[in-house]
Amino acid sequence: MKNTLTLEQKNVAELAGRIPCPSYDRNNLVSGMVHIGVGGFHRSHQAFYTNALQEKYGAPEWGICGIGLREGDRKIYDVLTKQNGLYTLIVKHPDGKVAPKVIGSICDFLLGVDDAKKVIDRMADPATRIVSLTITEGGYNFNPSTGEFDFENRDIQHDLQHPDAPKTVYGFLTASLKKRRDKNLPAFTLMSCDNIQHNGDMARKMLLAFAKRQDTALADWIEREVCFPNSMVDRITPVTTAADIAYLEENYGIKDEWPVTCEPFIQWVVEDNFSNGRPEFEKVGVQFVPDVKPYEKMKLRLLNAGHSVLGILGALHGHPTINACMEDPTFVTYLRTFMDREATPTLDEVKGIDLNAYKDSLQERFANPNIKDSVSRICSESSAKLPKFLFETLQENLSAERSIEFITLIIAAWCYYSDKQADKNGQPLEIIDAMQEELHQAAKQTATDPLAFIKQESLFGNLAKNERFAKSYVNMVGKIYKDADVKKYMETMI
Numbered sequence: 001m002k003n004t005l006t007l008e009q010k011n012v013a014e015l016a017g018r019i020p021c022p023s024y025d026r027n028n029l030v031s032g033m034v035h036i037g038v039g040g041f042h043r044s045h046q047a048f049y050t051n052a053l054q055e056k057y058g059a060p061e062w063g064i065c066g067i068g069l070r071e072g073d074r075k076i077y078d079v080l081t082k083q084n085g086l087y088t089l090i091v092k093h094p095d096g097k098v099a100p101k102v103i104g105s106i107c108d109f110l111l112g113v114d115d116a117k118k119v120i121d122r123m124a125d126p127a128t129r130i131v132s133l134t135i136t137e138g139g140y141n142f143n144p145s146t147g148e149f150d151f152e153n154r155d156i157q158h159d160l161q162h163p164d165a166p167k168t169v170y171g172f173l174t175a176s177l178k179k180r181r182d183k184n185l186p187a188f189t190l191m192s193c194d195n196i197q198h199n200g201d202m203a204r205k206m207l208l209a210f211a212k213r214q215d216t217a218l219a220d221w222i223e224r225e226v227c228f229p230n231s232m233v234d235r236i237t238p239v240t241t242a243a244d245i246a247y248l249e250e251n252y253g254i255k256d257e258w259p260v261t262c263e264p265f266i267q268w269v270v271e272d273n274f275s276n277g278r279p280e281f282e283k284v285g286v287q288f289v290p291d292v293k294p295y296e297k298m299k300l301r302l303l304n305a306g307h308s309v310l311g312i313l314g315a316l317h318g319h320p321t322i323n324a325c326m327e328d329p330t331f332v333t334y335l336r337t338f339m340d341r342e343a344t345p346t347l348d349e350v351k352g353i354d355l356n357a358y359k360d361s362l363q364e365r366f367a368n369p370n371i372k373d374s375v376s377r378i379c380s381e382s383s384a385k386l387p388k389f390l391f392e393t394l395q396e397n398l399s400a401e402r403s404i405e406f407i408t409l410i411i412a413a414w415c416y417y418s419d420k421q422a423d424k425n426g427q428p429l430e431i432i433d434a435m436q437e438e439l440h441q442a443a444k445q446t447a448t449d450p451l452a453f454i455k456q457e458s459l460f461g462n463l464a465k466n467e468r469f470a471k472s473y474v475n476m477v478g479k480i481y482k483d484a485d486v487k488k489y490m491e492t493m494i
C-alpha cells in the first residue's frame with residue numbers, strides 16, 4: 001500500500017505518479033470567473049471544462065474563484081481551502097471502469113457569511129469578467145406559478161435595507177455591479193448554469209426586478225451593460241459517498257475529503273453573448289450557439305423530467321437509486337412512454353439532434369450501474385423542480401388536448417409521498433425540500449378534500465380548476481391512497 005498523501009498543492013508532484021494531476025502552473029491562475037454555488041455539479045462541469053482548457057491550451061486569466069454565500073457552504077469552503085482548491089473528479093463508466101483525475105481550476109474560495117465585503121470586492125475586481133451561478137432552481141427567488149420576483153422573502157428585504165451587507169445572491173450582484181459602474185469598469189457577464197428554461201433570461205429578469213427596487217439608475221446600467229447568456233448544462237453528478245472517499249484512499253493513497261463522482265457524458269451549450277470576454281471553451285468541446293432554447297427545453301423536459309418521473313415513483317415503490325428503477329422493466333416502459341407521449345409532442349426540432357437517439361441515450365445514462373444516483377437526490381427540492389420540469393409540459397398538453405395521465409400520476413404520487421413521507425411499505429423516506437412543511441400540510445388534507453394538494457396556487461397556479469386534469473388527478477390520488485402500490489397503476493397504463 002502506498003503511503004497516504006493529503007490532497008494539496010505541495011503533494012501534487014508526488015501524487016502525479018499515481019493519478020492525473022494538473023500539469024499547468026496553478027500559481028499563475030487569476031480568477032477571471034467568480035462562481036457562486038460550488039456544489040458537485042459545478043465541480044464536475046464548468047470547473048472540469050476550465051481545467052481541460054488550462055491543461056491543453058493554458059488560459060491563466062480564467063481561473064475560478066469559488067464563492068459560498070450561506071453558512072451551509074462552510075464545509076466546502078473549509079475543504080477546498082485546506083486542499084488549495086484541489087479535488088478529485090471520479091468518472092464512473094457503465095462498464096465498471098473508473099477514471100479519477102485531480103482538477104485544479106479553482107484557485108481561490110471566499111465565504112460571504114464571513115466577509116461580505118471581500119466577496120463584493122472580488123466580484124468588482126477588474127480581473128473578474130464572468131460571474132457564474134449554480135444556485136439551484138429554488139435560488140432564483142421567483143414565485144413558481146407567476147414567475148415574478150418574490151419580494152416577501154426575508155433575506156431579500158434585509159438586502160434591500162442593507163445594500164452593503166448582503167445575504168442573497170441579488171444583494172451581492174447589485175453591490176458589486178454598483179462598484180464597477182462607479183469605478184467606470186466594464187460589467188461582468190452573469191452566466192447562469194442552472195436547470196431552468198431560459199436560465200439567462202430568468203437571471204436577468206430577477207436581478208433587474210431586485211435592482212429596480214434598490215436603485216433605478218443602477219438597474220438601467222445593468223440592463224444596458226450586463227450580458228446574460230442562456231445555457232444548457234448536462235452531466236449527472238450523484239452525491240459523494242463515504243465509499244468514494246475510501247476508494248481514493250485505498251486505491252491511490254489519496255486523502256481527499258470531498259471528491260466528486262460523475263458519469264462520462266458531458267454537454268454544455270451556451271449562447272455566445274458575453275459582456276467582457278470569455279474563455280475559449282469551444283476548444284474543449286463546449287458548443288456556442290446563437291439560440292440555446294431548443295436544447296434546454298429538450299434537456300429539461302426529457303432528462304430532468306425523466307429523472308423526476310423515476311425518482312418520485314421509485315421512492316414510493318422502494319427503489320433506492322435511478323439505476324435500480326432502470327432494472328425494473330415497468331419503470332423503463334413507463335419512462336419511455338412518458339417521454340414519447342407527453343414530453344416529445346411539446347418539443348421543437350433541434351438541429352442535428354435525433355430525438356429518438358437522444359431518448360435512447362438517456363435510458364443508457366440512467367441505467368449506468370456505477371452511478372447509483374439516489375432517488376432522494378432527484379426528489380430533493382421537487383417543489384422548485386417539478387414546476388419547471390413537468391408542469392409546463394402538462395399545461396401545454398392540456399391546451400392541446402393531448403395525453404396528461406403520466407404526469408398526473410407523478411403529481412398524485414408526490415402528494416402521497418409528501419403526506420406519508422414513507423414508501424409503500426411504510427419505510428420512512430428522506431425528504432429534502434424548502435417547502436416540506438407546506439407540502440405535508442396540504443397533502444394531509446387529501447382525505448377530506450381530494451384536490452387540496454393541487455390547490456396550492458404558488459405551485460400549481462390554477463390547474464386545480466381545470467376540469468380534465470382535476471378529474472384525472474382525483475381518480476389517481478384515490479387509487480394511490482388505497483394501497484400506494486404505484487407500480488400496479490403504472491402497469492395498467494403502459
Ligand code: CS2
Pocket residue numbers: 195233234235236237303304305307308377378379385
Ligand atoms: C437532476 C439533475 O436534480 C435533478 O433532479 O435531474 O441534477 C441532473 O442530474 C442534471 O441536470 C444532469 O445534467
